[in-house]
Amino acid sequence: MINLADALLAFVLLSVLLSLSSNRMMGLVNIMTLQGIVVSLVPLFLEHHQDIETSSLLMLQIMLLVKGMLIPGMLYMAIKKVSMRREVEPIIGYHASLFAGLVMIIASAFITDRLHLNLPGNHALLMITAITTLAAGLFLMMARRKAITQVIGYLMMENGIYLIGTALAKETHTMYVVEFGVLLDLLVGIMVMGIVINNISRTFDDVDTSHLAQLKD
Amino acid sequence: MLELVFLIPIFTGIMAAFLPAKLGRGILVISALLHLQMTVLGWMQIAKPSMDKYFSATPEGLLVLLVTSVVFLLISIYSVGYMQESETPKEPLFLGCMLFFLATMSMVALSDHIIVLWVAVEATTLVSAPLIFLHRTKEALEATWKYVLICSVGIALALLGSFFITLSMDLGGVHVPLRFSSLIEVAAQLDPIWLKAGFIFIVIGYGTKMGLAPMHTWLPDAHSEAPSPASALLSGALLNCAFLGIYKAHSLLYAANLGSYSSNILIIFGLISMVIAAIFIVNQTGYKRMLAYSSIENMGIIAFGIGIGGIATYGAFLHLIHHSLIKSSLFLSTGNILLGYGSKLINKTGNMARLLPKTFIAYFAGFAGISGFPPFGIFISELLIIFGAFKSGRHVSIIIFILCLAVIFAGGARIVMRMSFKEHDGEILVKEKMLRLFPSYALLLTSGVLCIWMPDSLYQTIISAISTIGGGING
Numbered sequence: 001m002i003n004l005a006d007a008l009l010a011f012v013l014l015s016v017l018l019s020l021s022s023n024r025m026m027g028l029v030n031i032m033t034l035q036g037i038v039v040s041l042v043p044l045f046l047e048h049h050q051d052i053e054t055s056s057l058l059m060l061q062i063m064l065l066v067k068g069m070l071i072p073g074m075l076y077m078a079i080k081k082v083s084m085r086r087e088v089e090p091i092i093g094y095h096a097s098l099f100a101g102l103v104m105i106i107a108s109a110f111i112t113d114r115l116h117l118n119l120p121g122n123h124a125l126l127m128i129t130a131i132t133t134l135a136a137g138l139f140l141m142m143a144r145r146k147a148i149t150q151v152i153g154y155l156m157m158e159n160g161i162y163l164i165g166t167a168l169a170k171e172t173h174t175m176y177v178v179e180f181g182v183l184l185d186l187l188v189g190i191m192v193m194g195i196v197i198n199n200i201s202r203t204f205d206d207v208d209t210s211h212l213a214q215l216k217d
Numbered sequence: 218m219l220e221l222v223f224l225i226p227i228f229t230g231i232m233a234a235f236l237p238a239k240l241g242r243g244i245l246v247i248s249a250l251l252h253l254q255m256t257v258l259g260w261m262q263i264a265k266p267s268m269d270k271y272f273s274a275t276p277e278g279l280l281v282l283l284v285t286s287v288v289f290l291l292i293s294i295y296s297v298g299y300m301q302e303s304e305t306p307k308e309p310l311f312l313g314c315m316l317f318f319l320a321t322m323s324m325v326a327l328s329d330h331i332i333v334l335w336v337a338v339e340a341t342t343l344v345s346a347p348l349i350f351l352h353r354t355k356e357a358l359e360a361t362w363k364y365v366l367i368c369s370v371g372i373a374l375a376l377l378g379s380f381f382i383t384l385s386m387d388l389g390g391v392h393v394p395l396r397f398s399s400l401i402e403v404a405a406q407l408d409p410i411w412l413k414a415g416f417i418f419i420v421i422g423y424g425t426k427m428g429l430a431p432m433h434t435w436l437p438d439a440h441s442e443a444p445s446p447a448s449a450l451l452s453g454a455l456l457n458c459a460f461l462g463i464y465k466a467h468s469l470l471y472a473a474n475l476g477s478y479s480s481n482i483l484i485i486f487g488l489i490s491m492v493i494a495a496i497f498i499v500n501q502t503g504y505k506r507m508l509a510y511s512s513i514e515n516m517g518i519i520a521f522g523i524g525i526g527g528i529a530t531y532g533a534f535l536h537l538i539h540h541s542l543i544k545s546s547l548f549l550s551t552g553n554i555l556l557g558y559g560s561k562l563i564n565k566t567g568n569m570a571r572l573l574p575k576t577f578i579a580y581f582a583g584f585a586g587i588s589g590f591p592p593f594g595i596f597i598s599e600l601l602i603i604f605g606a607f608k609s610g611r612h613v614s615i616i617i618f619i620l621c622l623a624v625i626f627a628g629g630a631r632i633v634m635r636m637s638f639k640e641h642d643g644e645i646l647v648k649e650k651m652l653r654l655f656p657s658y659a660l661l662l663t664s665g666v667l668c669i670w671m672p673d674s675l676y677q678t679i680i681s682a683i684s685t686i687g688g689g690i691n692g
Contacts, residue, residue, distance in 0.1 A: 134377075141370070147362065154369060161377050168384040181336040182376070188343050189369055196346070196362050203355055212359040215438040217497050217506070 005045035009129045011038050012163075013105065016136045019156065020097040023088050025148070029075045032152055036067030039133075039159045043166045046123065059179055066183050071155065071190050078148060078194045082201035089208070092143040100143075104135045126167040134160030147200050147209050151193045158186055219264040219274055219327065222255040222282065226320035234313025241312040242297045248316055249290040252323070256286040260674065266327060273329040273398055276682035280534065280675075281461050282326040284541045285454040287663070289319050291656035292453075295549050296446040298652030303444070303556060311351055311444075317344040318450060325458040329396045331379045334462055335372065338426060341455060342368045348447040349439050360435075360442035367435040368426055375422020375462065381415030382469075384408070397465045401685070404472035412470060416479050419466045420486065426459035428516045429486045430493035437497075440509035441561060445552025448505065452512045453545035457537055460519060467523060468685045476526070476686065483524030484614060490517025491621040499628035503561045505551050507632055508544065511587055514625055515540045521618065522602040523686070529605025530688030532598045534679045539586070539594035539664050546660035547583040550576050553654070554636075556647040563632055567641030575649050577637055579657040584633045586664060588626045593661070594668040 015035040022028045040063040090097065108131035112124055137157030141150045204211045229248040233241035258264040259274055260283065266272040296315065300308060321344055324337040342365060350361040383395060388408035393399040400407070425432040440448045463483070470479040494514035501507040515536065522533025553576040558566045569577040586593030599622070606615045667675075683689065 138370070141366070150366060154366070154373075157370065157373055161373055161380070164377060165380045168380050168387070181332065185336055185339045185343070189339070189365075192343050192346050192365055193369075196350070196358070196365060199350070199353070199358055200362065203358055209362070211355075212362055214356055215359055215363075215442070217437070217501070 005042065005123065006125055008038050008042050008045060009123075009125045012042075012129050012159075013132060016133055016156070017098060017101045019140065019152070020101040020136060021094045023090075023094055025079055025088060025146075026076075028088060028149065028152060029072055029079065032075070032155055033068060033072040035133075035156070035159060036071065037064060039163060040064050040067050042126075042163065046126070046166065062180065063183065066187055067159075070187060074190055074194050075148065075152070078197050081198060088149055089145040090143060091145055097139070097143055100139060101132075101136055104132050104139070108132045108135065123167060126163065130160050130163035130167055132160070133157075133163060136160075145208055145210055147193075147197045150209065151190065151197065154193070155190070219255070219259045219266045220268060220272060221264070222252060222259065222327065223320040223323040225251050225255065226316040226323070230313045230316030230320060233316055234309050236309065238300070238308035238312065241309050242300060245293045245312050245315060246290075246297060249286075249293040249319070252319060253286045253290050256282050260678075269329075270394065270396075271330040271333045272327045273396075274327065275329065275398070276678045277461060277464055277534075278326045278328075280538070280678055280682060281457045282323060284457060284538055285319070285322050285326065288453040288541050288545045288660070289450065291659055292446050292449050292545060292549065295449075295552070295653055295656040298650055299444070299446055299552055299556075302647055302650070302653075305351060305444075306353060307351075310347060314344050314347045315446070315450070318348065318455075320344075322454055322458045325461060329398050331382060331395050331397065331400075332376075334397075334465070335376050335379055338375070338423065338459060338462060339369070339372045341458065342372065342426070345447070345451065345455065348450075349443040351444050351447065352442070354442075356438075357442045360438040364435045364439040367432075371422045371425025371432060373422070374418050374425075378415045378418025378420075378422055378466075381411045381418060382407075382466075385411035385415060397469060400469055401472040404469055405474065407473055409473065409475060412473055413475060413478060416466050416470050416475075417482065420463055420482055423459045423462035423466075424486060424520075427456050427463065427520075428459075428490070428513045429520060430490040430513060430517070433490065433493065433513050436513060437506045437509040440512065440548075441503055441505040445505075445548055445555060448508075448551070449545040449548035452508070452548055453541040456512060456516055457541060460516065460537065463520070464523065464686075471686045480524040480526060483520045484611070487517040487519070487521030487524060488614060488617050488621075490514065490520065491618065491625075495621040495624040495628070498625050501628070501632060502563055504554065504563050504566070504632060504636060505548070505561055507563075507629060508547055508551065511625065511629065512540075512544060514621070515544070515587070518599065518602065518618075521614070522598075522605065525602065525605045525609055525611065525614075526686065526688055527605045527608060528688070528690060529602045529609075530683040530686060531679060531690050532601030532605060534683060535594060535601065536598035538667065539598060542660045542664040542667075543583050543586040543593060543595065546579060546657040546664075547587065549653070549657045549660070550580040550583060553649060554580070556653075557645045557649075558643065559646050563636060565643075566636045567639035569637045572641065572645050573649055575654050576657075579654065579661065581633065581637060582661055583657070584629060586661060588629065589622065592665045592668050594664050597668060 019031045108128045112127040137153045140153030233244045321340040328334040346365050385408040389406040391403050428436040467479045494510045498510045519533045522529040589595045589599045
């Protein structure tokens with residue numbers, strides 16, 4: 001079972017690297033869909049989350065539904081509606097981003113090592129993956145020009161935080177009402193961002209956030 | 218059933234969003250009255266939270282709730298007048314979002330559970346975004362985008378901080394519900410390192426929302442682009458709610474004997490905010506932006522006062538109340554100015570003393586109040602904070618604090634003088650109306666009265682709110 005969890009985590013890491021180097025919008029959304037599904041599956045295979053109750057199973061399904069279907073669906077719709085040009089338009093190039101991703105992995109391995117965490121089940125890889133995903137999400141938000149890539153960066157960051165949450169919290173502290181609230185917020189957040197993106201594209205005929213630099217002091 | 222305080226606005230908000238705008242305006246004011254009534258019931262401890270796993274009526278929460286409720290009532294009256302005279306697209310949506318905004322803010326004020334608090338703060342971002350985007354201009358769009366993105370990222374970091382606090386529970390071997398009130402009781406057993414890390418992330422996260430520099434970048438844009446009732450609400454109510462999250466985390470650290478650590482962080486962030494506000498206020502070109510930077514300054518003062526401790530915490534809570542009252546009044550006045558001159562630029566205004574005399578009085582008095590002149594309460598609160606800082610011997614901080622106050626006053630006064638007395642040869646587009654003046658005056662009057670006469674229950678509530686972090690009127 002441990003191996004399966006590690007395999008999933010390795011998959012998440014790969015998806016992070018892929019998303020940093022991907023130059024097509026649709027490809028990026030596909031990668032994020034996969035990442036969302038894998039991330040929501042991870043708790044299922046963790047040792048300290050073994051005793052699965054009905055409620056947690058329900059939670060898992062809702063998680064899968066939101067991360068795997070609703071959010072990607074909304075992203076697809078946003079891309080289609082604004083019929084944007086397909087490229088991602090990086091501020092920092094693909095190769096540099098990929099390299100930054102690798103540096104992030106090494107840095108998070110270093111941080112995890114230094115933290116001397118008593119991680120439940122000793123999943124060092126879980127913490128490494130979580131920190132890398134979080135950092136790469138932030139990086140993506142800053143290093144890409146399109147509004148929709150920033151939303152994707154935000155999603156990736158949320159994935160990372162969710163992983164940290166599962167890495168750190170024992171089963172006793174995860175309250176499903178609360179997780180549900182978090183998910184709902186995330187969902188509504190993406191919806192609001194989607195509406196804003198839509199309006200950006202209508203106003204500027206593009207989703208380039210470099211247009212959004214009128215307000216300054 | 219104190220939960221009604223946010224359930225009522227949710228319900229009426231849905232109604233307002235689907236009913237015609239004229240009906241919606243009535244609903245807005247009526248729900249504000251109902252909200253105030255529920256809040257007063259909560260103060261008299263007649264209404265108690267029934268879902269006490271997630272919500273509780275703490276003194277600091279009740280304080281923020283009352284301020285929010287009073288400010289919202291007056292803003293809603295103003296909104297009715299404002300909506301009649303400015304052309305607003307999708308007005309039902311605006312009214313609905315105003316009520317949702319009230320609901321989520323009340324939820325923040327009452328929530329005790331760490332994650333419920335997080336959910337509520339994130340929800341305030343999402344329901345207030347449409348308010349900023351009301352006028353659908355390019356600038357409004359940019360402000361909304363910045364607001365949603367920066368605040369969401371900030372709040373995500375606050376969630377990370379909350380997870381770290383959970384971890385400190387696990388490492389400390391504590392098994393209590395994830396609530397501030399139960400955590401404070403066992404604070405000494407929590408793992409200190411993760412508690413500290415959690416506090417930093419929570420300050421960064423909720424500090425983004427509160428407008429502490431250097432995470433404040435969304436604030437001037439959102440405050441200047443939102444329609445004036447929404448700006449007043451953002452500045453007068455939302456910032457307090459975000460502060461509440463930081464305050465609760467601070468009292469947790471204080472209970473865990475890490476008070477000096479969290480105090481220092483708050484002092485540093487407070488001073489940075491004041492310095493940044495002082496730098497940007499001097500050459501400001503927009504009068505709403507100027508007020509936005511003043512909000513950053515005042516949030517800095519509150520954080521500073523809480524960090525200093527002792528009598529300064531009392532000052533900080535007084536400052537919170539008076540800042541909400543005066544700043545809301547100022548933003549409501551800018552609504553009249555904007556309607557009158559049709560521009561947000563200071564250059565396009567002038568001679569307000571003759572052209573908009575009643576607005577001028579409210580605006581000028583508000584500016585005097587926010588700069589710390591008596592008879593407005595900020596005079597007392599800033600004085601108490603300075604006393605507290607002297608008592609605890611933080612001389613460098615006091616010098617920076619007073620210097621910033623002076624620079625901000627000088628920069629602001631230049632702008633206000635220019636707007637009030639400079640020659641202006643344009644026409645006034647929309648005349649002043651009583652409905653749009655009375656709320657500003659009422660807010661200023663409340664601040665003035667509170668400066669001279671403080672009701673005993675308010676005083677007791679502030680005292681019991683600050684006693685959890687060792688503050689007091691004598692300390």
